[in-house]
Amino acid sequence: MRKFYLFILVSFLTGQAPPSFTLKEVNVEGNEATSDNMILYTSGLKNGQKASTEDFRRAVKRLWELGVFSNIDIHFDGETSDGILITIEVEESPVLGEVIFKGNKKLKDKKLKEELTYHRGMRIKPNFTTKMINQIKSLYMEDGYFLAEITTESKVVGKGDDKKNDIIFNIIEGKKLKIKDIVISGHENNFGWLASKSWIPLPKSLRKKLSLSKLRWQLKDTKIRTWWRFWASAYNSKKFQEDLNSLNQYYRDEGYRDFTILGDSVYYEPKKRGLVVKIDIDEGEKYKFRNFTWEG
Numbered sequence: 001m002r003k004f005y006l007f008i009l010v011s012f013l014t015g016q017a018p019p020s021f022t023l024k025e026v027n028v029e030g031n032e033a034t035s036d037n038m039i040l041y042t043s044g045l046k047n048g049q050k051a052s053t054e055d056f057r058r059a060v061k062r063l064w065e066l067g068v069f070s071n072i073d074i075h076f077d078g079e080t081s082d083g084i085l086i087t088i089e090v091e092e093s094p095v096l097g098e099v100i101f102k103g104n105k106k107l108k109d110k111k112l113k114e115e116l117t118y119h120r121g122m123r124i125k126p127n128f129t130t131k132m133i134n135q136i137k138s139l140y141m142e143d144g145y146f147l148a149e150i151t152t153e154s155k156v157v158g159k160g161d162d163k164k165n166d167i168i169f170n171i172i173e174g175k176k177l178k179i180k181d182i183v184i185s186g187h188e189n190n191f192g193w194l195a196s197k198s199w200i201p202l203p204k205s206l207r208k209k210l211s212l213s214k215l216r217w218q219l220k221d222t223k224i225r226t227w228w229r230f231w232a233s234a235y236n237s238k239k240f241q242e243d244l245n246s247l248n249q250y251y252r253d254e255g256y257r258d259f260t261i262l263g264d265s266v267y268y269e270p271k272k273r274g275l276v277v278k279i280d281i282d283e284g285e286k287y288k289f290r291n292f293t294w295e296g
Contacts, residue, residue: 020052022083031089033161034068039088042066048083059088068093068123093123097157097164099132103171107139115139124165136169144234144273146268147174176234178225180274182216186262186281191215191254218250219243222277235266235275244279251283258284 026045028036030035040046043059056074063072071091078085099118101109116135118128131151140148149172190196190207192214202210216224221239223232244261251259261282269276 004034019039020050023047023049023051023086024080024083025077025085027085028078028090030092032088032092033095034066034090034092039063039090039296040052043088045086045088063088063090067125070126094154094156094165095127095163096120096122096128097166100166100168101171102168104173106143106145106173106176107136112136112139121164124167129167132167132169136171140173141266142237144176144236144275145173146177146235146266148172149174177268178232178270178274179222179235179277180224181276182219182222182224183276183278184215184281185278187212187215187283189256189283189286207280215247215250218247220246225274235277237266240264240266240277246280255286255288257287258282260284 023045024047026047028039028041031039041116042062044062045051045055045059053192059268060072060074063069067080069090074087075087075089076084077087096118097120099113101112101117133150133152136150137148140146151170153168153170155168156163157166158164190211192210194200194202194210196211219240220243221233221236222243224233226236244248244264248259248261260282262282264279266275266277268274
């Protein structure tokens with residue numbers, strides 16, 4: 001192996017074109033379910049072939065794209081006067097058996113299975129469990145459970161050709177979080193009867209606060225939970241999207257035809273012990289209509 005990499009290093013340091021080798025013998029190791037012929041055909045490497053370092057890189061890329069291996073190496077085994085000997089060593093990804101959920105009460109198995117993408121018999125890629133955990137957390141966050149904790153464990157079942165890996169997701173749902181603050185970033189104008197009357201002597205900070213309250217009021221189901229608003233429901237992603245539409249309509253009714261919601265986010269704030277809803281907006285110019293005439 002050292003000699004093989006030495007050829008590549010010398011080529012790199014001298015700026016020469018990648019060296020080519022005659023492949024006297026190409027062996028395959030590590031495969032169980034995948035045939036030698038499939039691996040050799042996909043790699044594009046065969047006995048007697050002239051190959052360069054670029055051919056080896058392409059071979060690994062092609063094999064990786066099959067989606068059935070978790071690790072692929074090409075080893076240099078030696079050389080003769082007729083060429084070099086190499087081995088393609090692969091590690092097959094395990095086959096998925098059952099997906100089992102434990103600890104989930106708020107989101108039932110049926111809901112999780114409908115939303116997640118997997119099927120029995122598929123190859124388990126290295127990022128499978130991480131991707132699944134993120135998807136499950138997203139589902140919980142949509143329902144207001146931002147502190148859900150999820151761990152996984154794998155259990156081998158069956159033997160030989162029937163060997164599979166069951167994946168178990170252990171879920172600690174945590175509690176459903178309430179909204180503790182709503183931040184509307186980018187609002188510059190004043191709204192509401194009191195705040196919009198410039199002739200009323202109000203401190204700027206108070207006018208701003210009253211205006212923000214008016215905007216927050218447009219969010220019918222997305223409310224800050226306080227001691228006096230104990231009835232405020234927890235965060236719900238679907239209702240929040242409806243409330244964004246209501247805010248958009250309010251601005252347009254007020255004459256801000258170019259109003260745009262630039263983005264929104266919801267995150268857990270430990271200091272507030274709850275959620276912060278942040279809405280980024282661009283109010284645009286306010287249009288006024290005048291000089292209407294009727295004919296006929």
